Amino acid sequence: MFSKVLIANRGEAAVRVIRTCKVLGIKTVAVFSDVDQESLHVKLADESYPLGPPSPEESYSNGKKVLAVAKEAAVDAIHPGYGYLSENPSFAAACDEAGVKFVGPSPRTLEITENKIECRKLARRVGVPTLPGTDEILHDVEEALRLADKVGYPVILKSAFGGGGRGIREVTKKSELKDLFARANREAEGTFGKGGLYVERLIKPARHIELQFISDGRGKVVYLTERECSIQRRHQKLLEMTPSPALDDETRKKVGRYALTIARSIKAENVGTVEFLMDAGGKFHFIEVNARLQVEHPITEMVCSLDLVETQFRIASGEGFPYTQGGVAARGAAIECRINAEDPASGFTPSTGTVTDLTLPSGPGIRVDTALYPGCQVTEHYDSLIAKVISSDRSLEGARRRMLLALREFQIGGVKTTIPLHQALITSAPFVRWKLSTDFLERHSIAEEFAEEETLSSLEGVAIAAAMIHAGKHRMIRLGEGLPAPPDESREEESRSYDAV
Structure with missing residues (x-):
C-alpha cells in the first residue's frame, strides 16, 4: 500500500478521498488555489501546497503544477478524484514518466475513453448496441447537416471529447442545427480545450x-x-x-x-x-x-x-x-x-x-x-x-x-x-x-411549478408573518409533516446477486 498520496482535487471530492486515506493509514497531500486556502480538504490533509490563481487551468487542471507538487512532497501516488485531471491521458502518462502512480486507468485506456466516437465504434465491434450516429469528428456544420439528415431528426449534438452535460445540444429540426452546432462547439472548446462534435439519434422518453x-x-x-x-x-x-x-x-x-x-x-x-x-x-x-x-x-x-x-x-x-x-x-x-x-x-x-x-x-x-x-x-x-x-x-x-x-x-x-x-x-x-x-x-414542469410555488409562498409568507406578529402567535412545523402514507407493498429488503454472467 502507498505511504503518501497527493489528492489532485478540491471540495467534497478531495475530502472523500482523504477520509479513506486516513482509514488506510496513508499520509495525504492537498493542493489548493488562492481562493481555497481555507477549504476543508486543506484543513484535513497532512500537508498542503498552493497552486496559484483560481481558474482550473491554472490550478486543479494544471498537470505540470500538480506534478511539481508531487515531486516536492515526495508522494507515491496521485488520486485525481473526478473531473479536472481524472480522465486526462497526457497527465496519466506524465505521472508514469515521473515514477508517480496514477490511481486510475492506463494512459492508453484513457485515450480510448476520451474519444467518444472511438468508444462507439469499439462497442459496435464487440456486439454492444449503439444509437444511430456519425463515426467521425465533425468540425464543419454543412457536413453535420448532411449527416443529421441521414441519421434522422430529432438528433443530439455531442462533444467528441468530453461529458458532464457540456458541449451538448438537442436538435428537433433541421432549421435549428446551424445555430446549435456553433453553440455546442464553442462550449466544447471552452470546457475541454478542443472542439469537434458528433451526431447521434435523440430518443425520448x-x-x-x-x-x-x-x-x-x-x-x-x-x-x-x-x-x-x-x-x-x-x-x-x-x-x-x-x-x-x-x-x-x-x-x-x-x-x-x-x-x-x-x-x-x-x-x-x-x-x-x-x-x-x-x-x-x-x-x-x-x-x-x-x-x-x-x-x-x-x-x-x-x-x-x-x-x-x-x-x-x-x-x-x-x-x-x-x-x-x-x-x-x-x-x-x-x-x-x-x-x-x-x-x-x-x-x-x-x-x-x-x-x-x-x-x-x-x-x-x-x-x-x-x-x-x-x-x-x-x-x-x-x-x-x-x-x-x-x-x-x-x-x-x-x-x-x-x-x-x-x-x-x-x-x-x-x-x-x-x-x-x-x-x-x-x-x-x-x-x-x-x-x-x-x-x-x-x-412534468417540475422546475417551473416549483418556481411558481416559491413566488406564491414568498407573498403568502409576508402576509402570514404580518398576521402572526399582529396576533402574537407562533406556529411549529413538525419534521414529518407532509410525508405520504407508506405504500401497501411489502417492505422486504431488496437483494440482488450478479453471478449469471
Whole structure:
C-alpha cells in the first residue's frame, strides 16, 4: 500500500478521498488555489501546497503544477478524484514518466475513453448496441447537416471529447442545427480545450442506466449493481438511485454482460462506469465509458457495503481486489441528491457567498458528503455542487422517505441551494410511481411549478408573518409533516446477486 498520496482535487471530492486515506493509514497531500486556502480538504490533509490563481487551468487542471507538487512532497501516488485531471491521458502518462502512480486507468485506456466516437465504434465491434450516429469528428456544420439528415431528426449534438452535460445540444429540426452546432462547439472548446462534435439519434422518453465495474488490469473484471441517473437537467445528473425500478433480474444480468464486454475491450484498470440509454421498448444503447470514480459512487457503496476509493488504492498498489462476480451482491436501495449552490426559483442562477450556518441531516441510513462548514466560502470559480445527500433503506420507497426527512433537516445559510427543488421532485406523483426519464423535469414542469410555488409562498409568507406578529402567535412545523402514507407493498429488503454472467 502507498505511504503518501497527493489528492489532485478540491471540495467534497478531495475530502472523500482523504477520509479513506486516513482509514488506510496513508499520509495525504492537498493542493489548493488562492481562493481555497481555507477549504476543508486543506484543513484535513497532512500537508498542503498552493497552486496559484483560481481558474482550473491554472490550478486543479494544471498537470505540470500538480506534478511539481508531487515531486516536492515526495508522494507515491496521485488520486485525481473526478473531473479536472481524472480522465486526462497526457497527465496519466506524465505521472508514469515521473515514477508517480496514477490511481486510475492506463494512459492508453484513457485515450480510448476520451474519444467518444472511438468508444462507439469499439462497442459496435464487440456486439454492444449503439444509437444511430456519425463515426467521425465533425468540425464543419454543412457536413453535420448532411449527416443529421441521414441519421434522422430529432438528433443530439455531442462533444467528441468530453461529458458532464457540456458541449451538448438537442436538435428537433433541421432549421435549428446551424445555430446549435456553433453553440455546442464553442462550449466544447471552452470546457475541454478542443472542439469537434458528433451526431447521434435523440430518443425520448429514455432512462439513463449505468453499470459500475471494477478491474484489476490483469483480466479480472466484475460489475456491481446498476445506477439509474435519469433525473437530469440539461444533461447533468441531479439525482441517482440503485437499483433501477425499471430493471428485472434478467435485464440486469444482460446489461451487466454488456458492461463487462466493454470494460475488457478497453483493457480497463481500476474502477469505471459504462453508461447506457434504455428506450421505451426496453432496449439498451451504449453511450460512453467513464474510466474513473463517479460523483454518484456513494449509492453503490451503500448497497454493496464496500469502499470504492479503498478498492482503487488496493488495485493501484498491486494488491488487486477480493470480489468475484458470484460473490458480488447488493442489498437494499439507495438514493443520492446532488445539492448545488443555485437558485432554482430564479432559473438556477449560481449562488455564492459565505456559509453562515449549517445543519447536516443524520440518522439511520443517511450519509452526507460535503466540504462545507460555517464560515466557508462558495465561489463562482468552480462547479456548483456543494454536497451530496445519500439515503439507504431496505427498499427504494424507504430510501425516498428517508431522503425527504434528510432534505428537511438539511439547512444551509448564506447561499441559495437546490434542496427545496429536490423536496418537490421526490414528492411529485410521477417520481413516487418511479415513472422516470431523462426529460423528467421538462416533461412534468417540475422546475417551473416549483418556481411558481416559491413566488406564491414568498407573498403568502409576508402576509402570514404580518398576521402572526399582529396576533402574537407562533406556529411549529413538525419534521414529518407532509410525508405520504407508506405504500401497501411489502417492505422486504431488496437483494440482488450478479453471478449469471
